[in-house]
Amino acid sequence: MTPTFRTALAFGALLPAALGLAACGGDDDKGSGSTSAGSGGGEAKTIALLLPESKTARYEAQDRPGFTNELKRLCPDCKLIYSNADQDASKQQSQAESAITNGADVLVLDPVDAESAASTVTRAKQSNIPVISYDRLIQKAPVDYYISFDNEKVGKLQGEALVKALGTPQGKSIVMINGAPTDSNAAMFKKGAHSVLDSSGVKIAKEYDTPDWSPDKAQTEMEQAITAVGKDKIDGVYAANDGTGGGAIAAMKSAGIDPKKVPVTGQDAELAGVQRIIAGEQYMTIYKAPKPETEAAAKLAVALARGEDAPAGLINGESDNGSGTPIKSVLLDPVSVTKENIKDTVVKDGTYSVDELCTKQYADACKAIGLSEAR
Numbered sequence: 001m002t003p004t005f006r007t008a009l010a011f012g013a014l015l016p017a018a019l020g021l022a023a024c025g026g027d028d029d030k031g032s033g034s035t036s037a038g039s040g041g042g043e044a045k046t047i048a049l050l051l052p053e054s055k056t057a058r059y060e061a062q063d064r065p066g067f068t069n070e071l072k073r074l075c076p077d078c079k080l081i082y083s084n085a086d087q088d089a090s091k092q093q094s095q096a097e098s099a100i101t102n103g104a105d106v107l108v109l110d111p112v113d114a115e116s117a118a119s120t121v122t123r124a125k126q127s128n129i130p131v132i133s134y135d136r137l138i139q140k141a142p143v144d145y146y147i148s149f150d151n152e153k154v155g156k157l158q159g160e161a162l163v164k165a166l167g168t169p170q171g172k173s174i175v176m177i178n179g180a181p182t183d184s185n186a187a188m189f190k191k192g193a194h195s196v197l198d199s200s201g202v203k204i205a206k207e208y209d210t211p212d213w214s215p216d217k218a219q220t221e222m223e224q225a226i227t228a229v230g231k232d233k234i235d236g237v238y239a240a241n242d243g244t245g246g247g248a249i250a251a252m253k254s255a256g257i258d259p260k261k262v263p264v265t266g267q268d269a270e271l272a273g274v275q276r277i278i279a280g281e282q283y284m285t286i287y288k289a290p291k292p293e294t295e296a297a298a299k300l301a302v303a304l305a306r307g308e309d310a311p312a313g314l315i316n317g318e319s320d321n322g323s324g325t326p327i328k329s330v331l332l333d334p335v336s337v338t339k340e341n342i343k344d345t346v347v348k349d350g351t352y353s354v355d356e357l358c359t360k361q362y363a364d365a366c367k368a369i370g371l372s373e374a375r
């Protein structure tokens with residue numbers, strides 16, 4: 001047995017025990033835990049992954065497992081400290097503090113609040129711990145690297161899809177449900193969407209920023225919009241992600257509006273979002289392939305934890321976070337998904353199998369769009 005294989009086994013074998021220990025260790029978050037391979041001959045490094053919330057499916061369904069698997073592959077001896085802040089910025093600050101106390105060699109931080117997370121970066125820097133800003137860009141702080149998608153393009157693609165779905169946009173009324181005001185990405189999605197919508201001829205009848213990206217709050221916002229604008233006067237909905245889109249669709253259904261007649265945008269290609277597209281209830285989503293993002297983050301985290309430079313060829317841009325120094329970045333390309341290209345995107349990549357998407361409830365709809373044959 002090669003040493004790599006042995007340690008890989010140890011990593012897997014210790015996972016449940018380490019999670020159990022973390023659960024009794026005074027940290028009462030459901031989503032938190034640490035994974036350790038034990039000593040591992042001096043090379044063992046500790047990497048902290050701090051994710052922002054669990055109402056949006058991607059974090060527990062894609063980011064956490066994708067990062068964990070790549071970390072295991074690259075560094076079987078590395079220890080992972082994982083936390084999810086459940087949309088609470090001060091909880092995230094304590095989680096980061098506790099990761100530092102527990103020996104983190106690098107923080108991979110997806111901030112709940114892009115501004116207030118700057119103090120966590122300052123704290124990490126005092127202990128010479130590098131920080132990777134993951135998916136959301138921490139503002140006005142000396143972060144070492146940033147990994148994300150072209151977020152303004154996300155908003156542009158959403159806006160373009162909505163305009164296309166409306167056919168003749170001139171004079172049509174839409175509702176805009178943006179993301180959280182504390183998320184730097186939300187501002188970029190909004191900017192990208194406005195860059196298309198504002199000159200398209202559509203009327204933005206109501207617009208909301210949605211605290212915490214909460215689908216429940218998006219549902220309430222949509223209920224308010226329906227009351228204010230009128231049940232028959234809304235032609236389309238810009239929703240910044242699948243969670244908020246799902247909230248808007250739920251509000252339309254309970255007001256007696258058929259969502260199949262009102263195009264709604266989304267983002268994340270969540271399983272539920274893609275299934276709503278199959279059923280014709282949601283018009284589109286944005287696919288941000290999880291693998292390249294989680295794998296780049298794990299690669300960079302391992303290199304930094306070992307005191308090495310970023311792996312060659314990984315960095316492809318720079319971002320401005322207001323700190324005065326451009327932040328070296330990995331910026332990935334988002335893709336627009338409608339029912340026409342589900343097969344060529346999320347299915348082709350293996351993010352979902354046709355069987356996962358086309359459960360009994362969606363069988364007929366899958367057949368109608370030719371998805372069943374992709375099995």
Ligand code: BGC
Pocket residue numbers: 053056058135136179183185186213241242267268
């Ligand atoms: C992410 C989106 C996600 C949203 C809500 C954004 O920063 O880029 O993928 O849907 O946060 O968590």
